[in-house]
Amino acid sequence: METRIALVTGASSGIGEATAERLAQAGYTVYGTSRRGAQGGQRTFEMLPLDVTSEESVEAAVSEVLRLHGRIDLLVNNAGFGVAPAAAEESSIDQARAIFDTNFFGIVRMTRAVVPHMRRHGSGRIINIGSVLGFLPMPYMALYSATKHAVAGYSESLDHELRTKGIRVSVIEPAYVKTAFDANFMAPDAPLDEYREVRSAVDKRVKEVVENADGPEVVAETVLRAASAARPKLRYTAGGLAGRLQLLRRFAPAGLVDAGVRKDLRLAT
Numbered sequence: 437m438e439t440r441i442a443l444v445t446g447a448s449s450g451i452g453e454a455t456a457e458r459l460a461q462a463g464y465t466v467y468g469t470s471r472r473g474a475q476g477g478q479r480t481f482e483m484l485p486l487d488v489t490s491e492e493s494v495e496a497a498v499s500e501v502l503r504l505h506g507r508i509d510l511l512v513n514n515a516g517f518g519v520a521p522a523a524a525e526e527s528s529i530d531q532a533r534a535i536f537d538t539n540f541f542g543i544v545r546m547t548r549a550v551v552p553h554m555r556r557h558g559s560g561r562i563i564n565i566g567s568v569l570g571f572l573p574m575p576y577m578a579l580y581s582a583t584k585h586a587v588a589g590y591s592e593s594l595d596h597e598l599r600t601k602g603i604r605v606s607v608i609e610p611a612y613v614k615t616a617f618d619a620n621f622m623a624p625d626a627p628l629d630e631y632r633e634v635r636s637a638v639d640k641r642v643k644e645v646v647e648n649a650d651g652p653e654v655v656a657e658t659v660l661r662a663a664s665a666a667r668p669k670l671r672y673t674a675g676g677l678a679g680r681l682q683l684l685r686r687f688a689p690a691g692l693v694d695a696g697v698r699k700d701l702r703l704a705t
């Protein structure tokens with residue numbers, strides 16, 4: 437049987453790297469990406485340069501995989517970043533645009549580049565890395581939550597459109613994962629004294645939780661499960677906490693969920 441070809445964006449660290457490794461171990465031929473291209477060190481997958489905010493860069497990376505193999509069977513849209521915990525009004529419009537440009541429009545660019553080839557082959561899988569904040573927004577993470585809601589909405593629409601062409605789309609929704617994610621947070625660019633205390637309290641709480649969170653392998657395993665499923669689900673949580681939050685969101689009364697979010701972050705009620 438021919439080996440399947442996977443392209444994983446943002447595979448230089450964290451969830452993307454763990455996913456690229458897991459897929460390679462499972463027999464896929466994997467191309468990971470980084471804005472810095474291939475770095476030194478041994479990897480079980482190839483690395484390509486890619487900045488998902490640039491259409492030219494997206495075209496170049498996709499063309500390179502197609503030149504080498506003639507097809508892409510699995511696209512994992514993982515590249516993304518967060519803004520450090522801050523009030524919504526502490527980020528400028530430029531900052532809002534920047535986070536959408538990577539977390540959401542990056543996925544749109546990759547999808548537009550890859551889908552025509554998958555359509556021609558009559559098959560393909562697209563797996564988007566969302567977040568529990570894509571169904572349960574968190575205060576002081578408004579922009580990031582908004583990007584992940586956009587990812588969830590886009591993924592669901594796309595799956596409806598493409599299933600009759602042999603292409604399925606899933607979104608993987610982890611809670612906190614222990615990666616360099618918080619080290620790569622973009623600082624809010626319009627900070628206000630008004631929020632200084634709550635900003636540092638939420639930041640401290642997030643750091644505490646990330647310290648005890650699942651490793652990225654948990655998400656990688658879920659990606660492999662979704663990619664291998666004969667009938668993939670639209671949404672997969674990854675890890676125990678994400679599963680519990682999804683149940684809470686689905687079945688608990690809204691008031692209880694609202695109070696639970698504030699209690700967890702130690703916010704005044």
Ligand SMILES: NC(=O)c1ccc[n+]([C@@H]2O[C@H](COP(=O)([O-])OP(=O)(O)OC[C@H]3O[C@@H](n4cnc5c(N)ncnc54)[C@H](OP(=O)(O)O)[C@@H]3O)[C@@H](O)[C@H]2O)c1
Pocket residue numbers: 445446447448449450451452469470471472486487488489514515516517518538565566567568609610611612613614615616617618620652
């Ligand atoms: N960690 C968590 O708690 C958590 C929870 C839920 C969801 N997620 C999601 O999981 C994904 C991966 O996050 P992570 O935790 O693994 O963080 P990470 O270790 O910081 O990895 C982020 C990856 O994205 C790449 N990237 C960033 N901007 C890019 C751009 N413009 N073009 C191409 N690649 C870009 C980075 O590559 P280079 O810098 O090398 O280009 C890096 O490989 C993100 O979508 C994040 O929202 C994370």
